[in-house]
Amino acid sequence: MSAPASSAPSARSAGLPASQSPAAQRGTAAAAGARPLLETRELTIRFGGHVAVNAVSCAFRPGELTCIVGPNGAGKTTYFNLVSGQLPSTAGQILLDGEDVTRLPVSQRTRRGIGRAFQLTSLFPQLSVLENVRLAVQARQQRGIDLFSMWTSHRGVRAQALAILERVALAGKQHLTVASLPHGDQRKLEVGILLALQPRVFMFDEPTAGMSVDEVPVILDLIREIRQDRSKTVLLVEHKMDVVRSLADRIIVLHNGTLVADGDPAEVIASPVVQQAYLGMAEEEKTEGANHG
Numbered sequence: 001m002s003a004p005a006s007s008a009p010s011a012r013s014a015g016l017p018a019s020q021s022p023a024a025q026r027g028t029a030a031a032a033g034a035r036p037l038l039e040t041r042e043l044t045i046r047f048g049g050h051v052a053v054n055a056v057s058c059a060f061r062p063g064e065l066t067c068i069v070g071p072n073g074a075g076k077t078t079y080f081n082l083v084s085g086q087l088p089s090t091a092g093q094i095l096l097d098g099e100d101v102t103r104l105p106v107s108q109r110t111r112r113g114i115g116r117a118f119q120l121t122s123l124f125p126q127l128s129v130l131e132n133v134r135l136a137v138q139a140r141q142q143r144g145i146d147l148f149s150m151w152t153s154h155r156g157v158r159a160q161a162l163a164i165l166e167r168v169a170l171a172g173k174q175h176l177t178v179a180s181l182p183h184g185d186q187r188k189l190e191v192g193i194l195l196a197l198q199p200r201v202f203m204f205d206e207p208t209a210g211m212s213v214d215e216v217p218v219i220l221d222l223i224r225e226i227r228q229d230r231s232k233t234v235l236l237v238e239h240k241m242d243v244v245r246s247l248a249d250r251i252i253v254l255h256n257g258t259l260v261a262d263g264d265p266a267e268v269i270a271s272p273v274v275q276q277a278y279l280g281m282a283e284e285e286k287t288e289g290a291n292h293g
């Protein structure tokens with residue numbers, strides 16, 4: 001709350017063009033020439049007099065993992081809610097692979113490949129872990145994207161669901177009801193359901209929040225794996241800077257709803273705007289580092 005929004009425009013120059021991002025330097029599909037998979041143009045939402053997301057223009061290319069950082073209340077989750085369709089924008093546009101999806105409901109956006117981790121409480125808490133993933137696999141197949149007809153059999157769907165549970169380290173808990181899972185397992189299941197839907201755009205909002213230290217690597221390895229698929233784009237809201245450093249091809253910074261920096265991770269982290277906004281966080285990180293030896 002301390003930094004005035006007016007400091008934003010000058011800070012943005014701290015960012016680098018996408019062509020200088022590590023992904024571009026690797027010469028991958030994420031090179032600046034690739035067509036954006038997701039783009040927001042002047043995307044805005046107002047709650048009463050408060051502008052929670054303020055004219056955010058940003059393009060995300062396939063093969064790129066973008067970390068979105070910013071202090072609490074910066075508008076990160078709201079930005080995700082706008083992209084996924086949970087909230088209607090006040091102004092601006094959202095384009096998926098060039099198609100304007102700004103006015104489409106959540107279900108249509110999901111069908112087109114915008115993937116947001118679900119709140120499990122709104123799914124089927126009384127069904128088993130396996131059933132929940134199986135339903136997600138089925139939902140995706142009904143979308144008509146799956147080309148392998150053999151998988152349309154009941155056994156095929158089950159086999160895929162089990163394979164996903166292996167990947168999120170929940171195979172041993174497949175028969176438990178979702179409602180009975182501890183928090184960390186529920187978060188892993190959210191990621192599993194997202195994998196089952198095979199989106200093109202993956203959005204993770206603090207995916208390891210509240211997880212125990214031994215659970216975190218499972219999720220981070222999965223995100224790394226998804227990033228290997230050069231046809232996907234990953235958006236990750238994360239406040240742990242060691243995680244950001246290890247995963248990001250690019251960082252964007254939101255502050256008071258405004259995009260204030262965008263570019264190469266090392267440059268953005270070193271930029272004055274981030275150093276200022278994260279002074280508190282840097283202290284926190286040092287403490288965490290000390291705790292973990």
Ligand SMILES: Nc1ncnc2c1ncn2[C@@H]1O[C@H](COP(=O)(O)OP(=O)(O)O)[C@@H](O)[C@H]1O
Nearest residue numbers: 047050052070071072073074075076077078079
């Ligand atoms: N549904 C809502 N109604 C009113 N204000 C909201 C709503 N959702 C978010 N906000 C406000 O928008 C701002 C951004 O919130 P949020 O996107 O959750 O921040 P972040 O995820 O970066 O911590 C906050 O000031 C928050 O109180």
Ligand SMILES: [Mg+2]
Nearest residue numbers: 076077078205
């Ligand atoms: Mg948030």
